[in-house]
Every structure is written in structure tokens, then in C-alpha cells.
Amino acid sequence: MNIPAVKVENLVKRYRELVALDHFNLQIEDGEIFGLLGPNGSGKTTTINCILSLLTYDKGSIEVFGKEMHPDSYDLKRQIGVVLQNVAVFDELTVCENIDYFCGLYIRDKAKRKQYVNEAIDFVELGDFRKFYPKKLSGGLLRRLNIACGIAHKPKLIFLDEPTVAVDPQSRNKILEGIQELNRQGATIIYTSHYMEEVEQLCTRIAIMDKGKNLAIGTKEELKQLIKKKEIVSIEILSIPEEDLTAIRELPHVYEVRFQNHQLQVLLNGGKHNLIRILNYLQSKELSFGRVYSEMPTLNDVFLEITGKELRD
Amino acid sequence: MFIHSFRYSLLQFFRNKTQVFWNLFFPIALATMFHFAFAGLSADEKFDPIPTAVVLKHDSAASASHESPPESDYSLYQNSFRETIDALNEPGDDRLFDAVYTTEEEALSLLEKKEIIGILYEDDPVRLSISAEMTNMKLEQSILNTFVEEYCMYFETIADIASDNPERLPAVIESLSKDVGYIRETSYSDGSMDEMLTYFFNLIAMTCLYAFMGGLQAALQSQANLSALGTRKGISPVPKLLSACGSLLSALVFHFSALCLLLLYLIFALKINFGSEGGFIFFTALIGCIAGISFGFFIGSLGKMNENIKYSLLMAFSMFCSFFSGLMVGNMRILVDQVCPWFNHINPAALITDSFYALSICQSHTRYFENILVLFILSALCCFGGVMMVRRKKYDAL
Ligand SMILES: Nc1ncnc2c1ncn2[C@@H]1O[C@H](COP(=O)(O)OP(=O)(O)O)[C@@H](O)[C@H]1O
Ligand SMILES: [Mg+2]
Numbered sequence: 001m002n003i004p005a006v007k008v009e010n011l012v013k014r015y016r017e018l019v020a021l022d023h024f025n026l027q028i029e030d031g032e033i034f035g036l037l038g039p040n041g042s043g044k045t046t047t048i049n050c051i052l053s054l055l056t057y058d059k060g061s062i063e064v065f066g067k068e069m070h071p072d073s074y075d076l077k078r079q080i081g082v083v084l085q086n087v088a089v090f091d092e093l094t095v096c097e098n099i100d101y102f103c104g105l106y107i108r109d110k111a112k113r114k115q116y117v118n119e120a121i122d123f124v125e126l127g128d129f130r131k132f133y134p135k136k137l138s139g140g141l142l143r144r145l146n147i148a149c150g151i152a153h154k155p156k157l158i159f160l161d162e163p164t165v166a167v168d169p170q171s172r173n174k175i176l177e178g179i180q181e182l183n184r185q186g187a188t189i190i191y192t193s194h195y196m197e198e199v200e201q202l203c204t205r206i207a208i209m210d211k212g213k214n215l216a217i218g219t220k221e222e223l224k225q226l227i228k229k230k231e232i233v234s235i236e237i238l239s240i241p242e243e244d245l246t247a248i249r250e251l252p253h254v255y256e257v258r259f260q261n262h263q264l265q266v267l268l269n270g271g272k273h274n275l276i277r278i279l280n281y282l283q284s285k286e287l288s289f290g291r292v293y294s295e296m297p298t299l300n301d302v303f304l305e306i307t308g309k310e311l312r313d
Numbered sequence: 314m315f316i317h318s319f320r321y322s323l324l325q326f327f328r329n330k331t332q333v334f335w336n337l338f339f340p341i342a343l344a345t346m347f348h349f350a351f352a353g354l355s356a357d358e359k360f361d362p363i364p365t366a367v368v369l370k371h372d373s374a375a376s377a378s379h380e381s382p383p384e385s386d387y388s389l390y391q392n393s394f395r396e397t398i399d400a401l402n403e404p405g406d407d408r409l410f411d412a413v414y415t416t417e418e419e420a421l422s423l424l425e426k427k428e429i430i431g432i433l434y435e436d437d438p439v440r441l442s443i444s445a446e447m448t449n450m451k452l453e454q455s456i457l458n459t460f461v462e463e464y465c466m467y468f469e470t471i472a473d474i475a476s477d478n479p480e481r482l483p484a485v486i487e488s489l490s491k492d493v494g495y496i497r498e499t500s501y502s503d504g505s506m507d508e509m510l511t512y513f514f515n516l517i518a519m520t521c522l523y524a525f526m527g528g529l530q531a532a533l534q535s536q537a538n539l540s541a542l543g544t545r546k547g548i549s550p551v552p553k554l555l556s557a558c559g560s561l562l563s564a565l566v567f568h569f570s571a572l573c574l575l576l577l578y579l580i581f582a583l584k585i586n587f588g589s590e591g592g593f594i595f596f597t598a599l600i601g602c603i604a605g606i607s608f609g610f611f612i613g614s615l616g617k618m619n620e621n622i623k624y625s626l627l628m629a630f631s632m633f634c635s636f637f638s639g640l641m642v643g644n645m646r647i648l649v650d651q652v653c654p655w656f657n658h659i660n661p662a663a664l665i666t667d668s669f670y671a672l673s674i675c676q677s678h679t680r681y682f683e684n685i686l687v688l689f690i691l692s693a694l695c696c697f698g699g700v701m702m703v704r705r706k707k708y709d710a711l
Contacts, residue, residue: 015709015710049544049711052547052548053706053707054537054544054547054548054707054708054711055707055708055709055710055711056707056708056709071547071706071707072552072706074550074551074552075550077548077549077550078550080548082545082548084541084544084545086541086544087541088540088541088542088544088545089542090321090325090542092324092325092326092328092329093321093324093325093328097321097324101317101321102545102549104314104317104321105314105317105546105549105550105551105556106549106550108314149545
């Protein structure tokens with residue numbers, strides 16, 4: 001049986017009265033890209049800081065690579081790379097020196113370190129900015145430097161805490177591709193974000209958390225299976241009589257029908273050929289309609305159904 | 314790992330414009346300003362000749378009036394002391410002495426009555442006798458002292474010239490009197506040479522305390538709950554104390570280098586005379602620097618206050634200490650000594666200033682080492698407190 005990369009059991013963390021983590025459970029297998037998805041303030045950063053043994057916690061146990069994690073578990077720390085939510089670089093050191101400094105905390109051998117630093121610079125594509133000071137870098141480049149500092153020593157386990165906040169789309173795509181590349185090279189990734197699109201695109205498994213609780217865990221398909229809504233059909237229509245709405249609600253798999261702003265929305269909980277069936281009905285009643293589209297549920301819908309609120313509010 | 318931390322931390326200090334400004338350019342600018350301010354003062358000052366009694370070797374000559382000495386080589390040599398005194402006694406703008414030739418007994422009684430500042434004896438070598446009670450006449454006393462030192466230095470030259478080519482003797486005497494006059498000019502300000510030196514001592518003390526910036530940075534960057542960089546170091550496999558020590562040592566190297574530059578500037582560019590104990594001057598600066606760094610480290614590690622608050626607090630602390638040791642008002646330390654003397658014994662700026670004072674002016678090693686010891690104890694306490702806080706492994710909140 002494989003030893004999980006990270007195992008968190010019944011973790012409780014309080015900041016005075018505020019319960020930031022409430023009996024939180026998590027198990028991350030080797031080789032995953034694991035997504036921790038939750039709105040701001042849900043406890044993602046707190047979780048990571050607890051795992052890294054930076055924070056005290058009230059209850060629970062944390063294991064990394066099968067060993068209990070302590071502040072002086074230096075052998076474990078050596079295998080971990082962290083990209084913090086807040087950019088942490090030295091203003092007085094250049095891009096190259098910053099990476100070399102952080103890499104040097106893990107790797108003593110000079111030649112090897114030099115090679116690693118160069119690889120990290122290539123990896124985040126900061127080759128043209130080696131001699132730049134952080135102040136001169138744009139937000140996106142700074143984030144990339146922050147990432148390079150965290151992963152230059154080729155760790156086996158990488159934590160990335162919202163690495164794409166306030167990053168331009170181009171840098172964001174580079175970052176996401178980079179993370180996948182790191183994973184292909186064998187690293188286990190733990191990625192937190194409040195952007196569901198990113199998590200959906202990137203992660204092999206996802207945990208949805210809110211208010212310090214782990215609400216659901218699984219692949220995105222598994223998560224979407226959890227909820228009633230499986231398909232949503234939207235149709236532009238000028239007006240529709242009340243009795244037709246009632247009739248549509250009676251069609252198979254339909255569980256809710258809404259009409260507002262000349263927009264008809266039909267929510268379905270599964271089944272096939274739903275769109276055709278609805279359109280056939282409208283044609284039979286000689287109701288003319290405009291644009292039509294059918295959507296699969298998103299993680300936002302999953303979140304909405306589990307918590308009763310939008311992921312981004 | 315220690316060297317790695319040290320190296321990069323040092324780079325950080327030398328590239329940090331704020332630090333370089335406050336610890337190097339600011340003190341140098343201030344010193345230059347002081348220098349010109351004092352030069353201006355001394356040019357404006359009116360200087361009164363120093364009342365002095367002169368006791369010649371042959372008491373018979375003392376009673377005699379100013380009749381010209383016999384024109385022989387021997388007498389020229391014999392009378393070079395008297396000639397020198399006479400040259401400095403001539404009425405005019407640069408008159409240094411108000412000298413009376415008299416017997417030893419009479420001179421002593423004049424000194425007793427405080428009608429003269431000192432007695433010059435034409436012995437071999439020339440001696441000076443001053444009264445320990447006349448503490449308000451330090452400047453005059455030190456000018457007399459300088460005169461004696463200079464004269465002794467010149468004496469051999471004068472003796473040589475007197476025997477080889479006596480016609481050049483007056484020129485030599487004039488150059489001697491000029492030298493003494495120069496000392497008077499450069500040292501004279503607002504009543505006292507000591508006071509001007511005190512301003513420079515205070516400036517150095519302030520610069521020492523400014524080293525808090527290095528300690529503060531080391532503290533902030535080694536605690537996970539104080540900065541993002543601290544968090545990052547906290548998750549690395551390097552023990553916190555190790556990297557903190559690297560940073561502290563680099564802070565010391567940086568700040569001490571800045572202080573050395575300042576001292577060299579004072580000594581060589583502004584020609585400030587710190588006395589003969591050059592090595593101790595630098596040692597004092599080193600200890601002062603350690604004290605400054607320790608305060609910064611301690612306050613930096615203390616509590617979760619915002620970085621700017623800590624900085625302002627330490628800045629205010631430095632200015633407070635410097636003010637009460639006399640950076641702005643020269644005789645502040647004396648005032649403090651009258652109101653609450655214990656404060657001078659724990660005020661680091663006063664301790665540093667007093668160490669310099671003990672070295673250059675009183676030449677009291679006991680007093681010097683007492684000051685250094687107190688500074689050292691204060692630093693040790695602060696470092697200990699700082700280390701106890703940095704040692705913490707986990708935090709309740711970041
Ligand atoms: N240092 C702190 N002191 C007090 N409360 C905190 C602190 N840090 C975070 N919290 C609280 O803990 C909760 C979780 O925060 P955090 O872990 O930062 O969330 P996330 O990273 O998901 O945005 C929030 O309600 C936040 O207000
Ligand atoms: Mg966060």
C-alpha cells in the first residue's frame with residue numbers, strides 16, 4: 001500500500017474564538033495534483049501552515065510521507081517546496097540571487113545549485129530578467145519569481161497557495177502549464193485557489209472547503225455526480241404562457257423551470273436528449289425562440305448546492 | 314548554511330539605500346555640518362589671553378625687567394624659552410599669554426588666588442602646573458598643556474638652530490607660536506574644545522544606535538509571524554537561530570564598516586583629534602554598534618507589532634538617548650547628571666559618549682571600561698531576550 005504524501009486527521013485550529021479549521025480531514029496520494037478549493041477565508045492557508053508546522057493547532061494529527069510533522073523535521077522539510085500566498089523575496093537581491101538564496105537553504109553543493117537555479121529560471125521563463133531587482137518586475141513576473149524561489153530545489157511535495165492571484169492571463173497560463181510539468185516530473189502538488197476554473201482545469205482531485213470544513217472530496221466528475229443538477233438548458237424566448245411552463249416542468253428529468261428577462265432556464269437531473277425534447281415541445285406550441293445552449297454543471301454549481309451560496313460573492 | 318545566510322544578508326545591507334543613507338551619509342553630512350558650524354564660531358570668538366606665571370630657571374632673571382639679553386649663542390639658546398613666551402605675549406589679535414615673570418612662591422600664591430591659570434617652569438623639560446580646582450578653565454588649561462607639549466617637541470630643533478645658525482631662531486619661534494595659535498583656533502568654540510569633541514562623540518554614539526536597523530531586520534526576517542520572508546525561512550530545513558546569527562553578524566560587519574568610514578572621515582578629513590588611543594576609539598565604536606544591533610534585535614523580536622511601528626519606536630529611542638546624552642544640547646549630560654544621575658549610567662548613547670570622553674579627555678581607563686561593561690551587559694540582555702523569542706518554533710497565528 002502506498003504511503004500518502006500528506007495525511008491530515010481531525011485537525012482543529014482556533015484563532016481565539018474563531019474556529020478556522022473544524023475537524024478537517026485530508027489525504028493526498030503521491031503523484032497527485034490536489035486542489036483545495038474554497039472562498040476567501042475558508043481556511044486554505046491555515047491548512048497549509050498547519051501542515052508545514054508553522055502554526056500550533058488544538059487537535060488532530062498531521063503526517064507527511066508517513067512521518068509526523070514537527071518544526072524541526074528537517075529531513076521532511078528538505079523534500080517540501082512552498083509557494084506562499086504572499087510574495088516573499090528580498091528587494092535588495094536580483095532575480096538570480098533570490099532564487100540562489102532559497103535554493104541554497106536546501107542544497108549545499110554549489111555546482112548542483114547553480115544548475116538548479118538556471119533550470120528554475122528557465123522554468124518560469126525569467127531568463128531575460130536575471131539581473132533585475134524585484135521592484136522592477138511586473139506583478140505576473142514577480143509571482144513567477146516567487147514560484148521559482150519555492151521550487152528551485154526540486155522538491156517532491158509542492159504547496160502552492162493561490163499562486164495566480166492578481167496575475168495577468170498570460171502569466172497565469174504559464175504558471176498552470178508549469179505546475180503540470182512539475183507534476184509530470186514526479187512532484188506531488190497541493191494547489192489552493194478560489195478560482196474554480198483553474199482547479200477544474202488543473203487538478204486530478206479536489207476538496208471543496210468552506211468555513212474550515214472539508215465538504216466534499218473527489219475528482220471533478222465525482223463531485224459533479226454528488227449534486228442533483230446535471231444539465232442546464234437556456235433558451236432565449238420573447239414570452240411564454242404560464243401553462244407551457246407548467247407543461248415543461250412535467251417533462252422527464254426536469255426538476256426546475258425559471259423564466260425571467262426573456263430567458264427560459266430548465267434544470268435537469270440527468271437523462272439524455274433533454275435539449276431535443278424541450279425544443280420539440282416549444283415547436284409543437286409554435287413558440288419562436290432565439291439562441292439555445294446547454295451547459296454541464298460547474299464546480300460553482302457543486303459549491304452552490306452544498307453550501308447554498310456562490311463560490312465567489 | 315551560516316555562511317550562505319551571512320553572505321546574502323550582507324549583500325542586502327550594502328544594497329539597502331535607506332540603511333546606507335542613515336548609517337553612512339547622514340552621519341557624515343552631520344559631521345561636516347558640525348565642523349563648519351564650529352569653524353564659523355571659532356572665527357567669530359574673541360579670545361582673551363591666558364593669565365600665566367612664568368618661573369625662569371635663574372630666579373635673578375625673573376626679577377629683572379625686559380632688558381635685552383646678551384648677544385651670545387649661549388644666551389640665545391638659554392633664552393629661547395623666554396623669547397617664545399615673549400612672542401606669544403605680544404599685544405595684538407593673536408596674543409596667547411598674559412604672562413608675568415615671577416618667583417615660584419609668588420606664582421603659587423597667584424595660582425591659589427586664581428589670578429592665573431597655570432605656571433610654566435623653565436625646567437628641563439619645561440613643566441606646567443595647574444590647579445585641579447579650576448574646572449571651568451579646561452580649555453585654557455589644555456591650551457597651556459598643548460603649548461608645553463609643542464615646546465618640548467620644538468625644543469631640540471631650537472637648541473640645534475641656536476647653536477648652528479642663530480639668525481634663524483626668530484623664524485622658528487614664530488612658527489612655534491603659530492602652531493600653538495592654530496591649536497587655539499581649531500579647538501576654540503563656544504568656550505570649550507571638549508564641548509566640540511562631545512558633539513562628535515555624540516554623533517558617533519547616534520550612529521552606533523542607528524545600527525538598530527540591522528538588528529531589526531535580522532529579527533523580522535527570522536520569525537515566521539513577522540514577515541513573509543520569515544515564514545519562508547521557517548519552512549526551510551535551516552534552523553532559525555543559525556540563519557538569524559548569520560544575519561546578525563552581517564549586520565555587525567555592515568554597521569561597523571560604516572562607523573569605521575565615519576571615524577576615518579572625522580580623523581583624516583575633518584582633522585578631529587581623538588587623542589592617542591586610536592585602537593580603543595574603534596573598539597568603542599564596535600561595542601556601540603553591537604549595542605545598537607542588540608536593541609534592534611530585541612525590539613524586532615518582541616511582539617507582533619507592525620514593522621513600521623517597531624522602526625519608529627527604535628528611531629525615537631535612538632533620538633531620545635542621543636538627546637539626553639547631548640547631541641543637540643552640548644551640556645545635556647551634565648544636566649542629567651544633576652537631575653537623575655542613574656540615567657547616564659544606562660543611557661547607551663551617554664555610555665558611548667562617555668567612553669570616548671574617558672578615552673580622549675580624561676584618559677581614565679577605569680571609567681572607560683565601566684562604561685564598556687555596562688554597554689556589554691545591556692547588549693547581552695537584549696540578545697538573550699531576542700534569542701528566546703526567535704527560538705519559538707510554532708506560532709498561534711501568522
Ligand atoms: N492571523 C490570524 N488571526 C486571526 N484570524 C485569522 C488569522 N489568519 C486567518 N484568520 C482567519 O481564519 C480564517 C481562515 O483564513 P485563511 O486560512 O487565511 O483562509 P484562506 O486562505 O482560505 O483565504 C479566516 O476567517 C480568517 O479571518
Ligand atoms: Mg489564503
